[in-house]
Amino acid sequence: MSRVYNFSAGPSCLPEEVLAEAQAELLEYGNTGQSVMEMSHRSSEYEAIIGETERFVRALLGVTDDYRVLFLQGGASTQFAMVPLNLTVRGKAAYIDTGVWSSKAIAEASRYTQADIVASSKDETYRFIPAVPPLADGYDYLHITLNNTIMGTAWHRLPECGNTPLVTDASSCILSEPLDVSRFALIYAGAQKNLAPAGVTLVIIRDDMLARESLGIAPTMLRYKTHADSGSLYNTPPCYAIYIMGKVLKWVERRGGVEGMKRRNGEKAALFYAYLDRSDFYRGTAEKESRSLMNIPFIMREMNAEKADRLNKAFVKEAKAVGLVNLSGHRLVGGMRASLYNAMSIDGVKTLVAFMDGFAKRNG
Numbered sequence: 195m196s197r198v199y200n201f202s203a204g205p206s207c208l209p210e211e212v213l214a215e216a217q218a219e220l221l222e223y224g225n226t227g228q229s230v231m232e233m234s235h236r237s238s239e240y241e242a243i244i245g246e247t248e249r250f251v252r253a254l255l256g257v258t259d260d261y262r263v264l265f266l267q268g269g270a271s272t273q274f275a276m277v278p279l280n281l282t283v284r285g286k287a288a289y290i291d292t293g294v295w296s297s298k299a300i301a302e303a304s305r306y307t308q309a310d311i312v313a314s315s316k317d318e319t320y321r322f323i324p325a326v327p328p329l330a331d332g333y334d335y336l337h338i339t340l341n342n343t344i345m346g347t348a349w350h351r352l353p354e355c356g357n358t359p360l361v362t363d364a365s366s367c368i369l370s371e372p373l374d375v376s377r378f379a380l381i382y383a384g385a386q387k388n389l390a391p392a393g394v395t396l397v398i399i400r401d402d403m404l405a406r407e408s409l410g411i412a413p414t415m416l417r418y419k420t421h422a423d424s425g426s427l428y429n430t431p432p433c434y435a436i437y438i439m440g441k442v443l444k445w446v447e448r449r450g451g452v453e454g455m456k457r458r459n460g461e462k463a464a465l466f467y468a469y470l471d472r473s474d475f476y477r478g479t480a481e482k483e484s485r486s487l488m489n490i491p492f493i494m495r496e497m498n499a500e501k502a503d504r505l506n507k508a509f510v511k512e513a514k515a516v517g518l519v520n521l522s523g524h525r526l527v528g529g530m531r532a533s534l535y536n537a538m539s540i541d542g543v544k545t546l547v548a549f550m551d552g553f554a555k556r557n558g
């Protein structure tokens with residue numbers, strides 16, 4: 195068996211230890227005589243699994259008792275609708291537009307509420323996190339995308355929003371470093387980057403948000419309260435993905451928790467950015483002060499479009515041939531992108547940098 199280094203933006207690499215444990219338990223979980231895939235979500239065994247996964251989320255992220263931890267379906271994209279459907283009271287929400295995923299969240303919210311864009315870096319190809327002017331009163335919430343998977347930018351200081359509840363899409367950075375949950379009214383994250391295989395969405399919601407008057411039009415399955423009242427077992431949850439999430443969380447804990455992840459991710463990103471910054475062949479596309487630890491888009495420097503396109507394709511093909519996969523940039527941005535999520539090893543990053551250096555020497 196030979197495993198590749200997978201730099202995909204999601205679904206992405208999972209820790210090998212987790213995959214091996216899941217493999218060992220595939221036919222029989224504990225002494226149950228069955229796989230977790232086959233188990234009733236109402237069984238005591240499964241209740242123990244989902245309960246333990248929630249306890250690990252709480253312990254690792256320091257989630258206090260005034261928040262609920264929910265395991266939902268429909269991906270982060272369903273949250274783009276659930277947030278306005280559940281949190282609208284006055285009919286006006288503030289959004290900061292930092293890229294493709296923010297724009298999608300804004301478009302969806304506009305179907306249910308007045309979604310005001312209070313800051314944006316769209317005119318500057320989303321290369322940075324924009325400055326945020328003082329927020330006016332009267333907004334039901336302020337929404338930000340904490341890490342912009344496609345643009346390779348991240349919030350390093352949260353915006354000031356006074357008493358306005360702060361909501362964030364943390365899909366591509368959850369658990370990559372410590373997060374002060376108490377600053378947020380609601381955090382959501384599709385799992386398929388740092389948490390689990392695709393199929394489950396983690397939601398951390400403050401109790402007072404559950405008590406909000408919603409628009410009264412949210413389908414039962416799209417109400418947070420439905421899932422909060424039933425411990426995420428209103429209907430059949432994504433059982434297997436939640437089980438794997440539990441294993442990933444234990445893996446994070448064994449590596450020093452979110453502080454350990456921050457050290458490891460900081461080291462990987464520093465190595466990669468340092469190489470980009472000293473290269474006269476490649477350059478990163480995000481501005482330095484907004485750079486993401488998780489997703490690093492880069493292009494060939496100063497080159498005509500035709501040559502760059504040819505070299506981008508050669509780069510991705512040659513990288514794949516040596517076991518470095520999923521390095522194409524997002525179709526909207528072009529170039530290349532390396533996603534360095536928690537499960538990517540420092541060796542993977544060193545191998546990629548060595549490959550990039552060789553490619554630059556051959557083609558520069």
Ligand SMILES: Cc1ncc(COP(=O)(O)O)c(C=O)c1O
Binds near residue numbers: 204341344363365
């Ligand atoms: C920041 C962010 N938000 C939302 C999404 C959409 O997630 P999903 O496919 O789970 O709906 C993605 C997917 O990559 C993402 O990176």
